[in-house]
Amino acid sequence: MQCHDASVNHQPPPACETLEPVRLDSPVVFSSPHSGKFYPPEFLAASRLDLRVLRSSEDVAVDDLFAAAPQYGAPLLRANYPRAFLDVNRDPNELDARLFDQPLPAYANTRSLRVASGLGAIPRVVAEGQAIYHDRIPLAEGLERIERLYKPYHAALEALMNRAAQKFGGAVLVDCHSMPSRMPTGDSRRPYEPIAADIVIGDRHGASCDPALSHRIHAILSGFGYRVARNKPYAGGYITETYAIRSRNRHAVQIEINRALYLDEKTLEPGPDYARVKADIGHLIAEIAPGREAPGVHCRQAAE
Secondary structure (H helix, E strand, O other): OOOOOOOOOOOOOOOEEEEOOOOOOOOEEEEEOOOOOOOOHHHHHHEOOOHHHHHHHOOOOHHHHOOOHHHHOOOEEEEOOOOOOOOOOOOOOEOOOOOEOOOOOOOOEOOOHHHHOOOOOOOOEEHHHEEOEOOOEOHHHHHHHHHHHHHHHHHHHHHHHHHHHHHHOOEEEEEEEEEOOEEEOOOOOOOEEEOOOOEEEEOOOOOOOOHHHHHHHHHHHHHOOOOEEEOOOOOOOHHHHHHOEHHHOEEEEEEEEEHHHOEOOOOOOEOOOHHHHHHHHHHHHHHHOOOOOOOOOOOOOOOO
């Protein structure tokens, strides 16, 4: 299945797509919610930013880094629309009153920290706090994005988790992301500082998955020579929190890959180590995906 690029010349794609294995052999579901590449022309026209700046929020090529998942019997769900347009890793009610041209519905959650920073379900800013739009946008347009793009993504993800749980007696979600190589500090004297990790494993401080899974991923990646951190600065977002139901043997873990490992962060072109990083992620998938027993998840024998 071909990826959609950042061009605006294609027909609008569906909200998301699933790369399916030939045979479902794994209780693991891979999700790439921020690697969408289709920027609608009307969105670009409404934005005050050029495409390169808008893409600074995109998890560039993360879906490709994890594309080996179907080879090991596990599906990979990926969003087709970018995070700057709609963020499926948010509560759909996280809406920013400063963005829309009408009062928000009563159910809107306007007080979350993510909304306060401009990063609600319909983001107001991209990386480093740059405002996306020239003007406020119609509320109806924002709500339509949630209906047309957000809800189908989560319906697909829930269906994949239910399918895995039904077949294997348990399910694991691996939520796949990338992170910038540096973070703003809020200090004008030293506005940025490097992230001192190559990969961050987020399990919401042990709440979202069996520790055996986090330990296994940590050990594998450390064994490849990567500097691996746990839960800092990313402990797991809305998807990790929502789909982890440990009482029902459903686990979720987030993996953040430092973009400097595989990408030129200015041009967003693959870096010299892209192939190595992709191969290492493929080896990680090969270790944790096989259905005979995902780490920390108690699986029954899959029915043929």
